[in-house]
Amino acid sequence: MSYTEFLAEHGPRLLDGTLVTAAQFFLATALAIAVALVMGLMKLSDNWLLKGVSVVYIEIFRGTSLLVQLYWIFFVLPLFGVTLEKFTAGFVAVGMNLGAYGAELVRGGILAVPKGQWEAAYSLSMSPARRMWRIILPQALLNMLPAWGNLLIELLKGTALVALISVADLMFEARQVNSATYLSAQTFGTALIIYYVFSRFLITPFMRWLELVMRRKMGRA
């Protein structure tokens, strides 16, 4: 079977899988950003309880493997009365895991904003929430955007693990096609190339563009 024939026959399945991977990627990214923001801010808080919760969260999610967390969320959480459907369990695990890494980026990004910016906002008698939202966070975002580009690629790679709880993503479909055809080089090779195109030609250029736009907006182009 030539490679074109292979693609004609099995390409649609791999494409379906790619769409599921894309859906997992976007949902997990949204969750990771939310988790990173909340946990990153909590870690900077003066309140010991908030700070403690975020430290424990970050250490647990960064100290164990994503695969362990995924299995735990999918197989063990139901025993505590929280049953997540596999699709949901997949992006929740990926999002919560990468969110813990993101929290450190948020914290670092905020700490890198010059102290004068805090003082200036204070002297304009802005409320703390307004100061954070209008003055500090936009600058912190610009500081941490390059690192987020790498993190999102890690996140995309993380989504491949959801195949192990039978979410029909690209990885899962590739395994199915492989066990049906035994054309491993073609199947896994195609899947590898799709992941590569996704991260190198979609995620990376998008993050570069976003950084440029943010820079312009803040007059730092």
Next chain:
Amino acid sequence: MFDWDWAFTLEILPRLLEATLNTLIAAGAGYVIAVFLGLAFALAQRTPFRALTLGVREAVEFIRSTPLVLQIFFVFFVGPQFGVTLSPWTAGMIAIGLHYSAYLSEVYRGGIESVPKGQWEAAAALSLSTRDTYFRIIIPQALPPSLAGMGNYLVGIFKDTPMLSVIGVAELMHTANAIGSENYRYLEPYTMVGIIFLCISLPAAAMVRSFEAWVRRKLGLS
């Protein structure tokens, strides 16, 4: 905690600890491959042969931006298609070693680029051979700033070993899966795996941090 069976936990603990040893061996062996192969990748990107440099650069990008679990499958299944059968351990070590060598080559690259230009010029002025320049002048100076990154990836490789369970390497995750399906109990094995990972990776990460601080002090960087 309700439903938690301590007797069962104690019963499975020896098996889990034994598997932990396998996990550590897998991480160690994969890391050794990555350390040397990563150096080869880093040095290959500094040769005057443009095709080689670009090829290796692109290969490193490719490995870094595709999922490790897929690479493990690729290495394990593609061999037999062409008549080369690899054991799960061999395939796993190749895949994980290759994956992390791409990351480590970037660490080395950063380290090599941090060596002041004057060092290169001094080596050239003493007409040292390329080999001597690298192994006696550049690499010894590039190593200390690379150590922190190398340590982080050691912890990283340890945390990625559960992925080897997909091709049947009997490490921690694989053993926990087996225990779970034999006893229809997943709470204790999976939770214990998480705790074992925390018990190893948190101290390891702390050690990497203090080692980094120690090296920085030694070099008078902070």
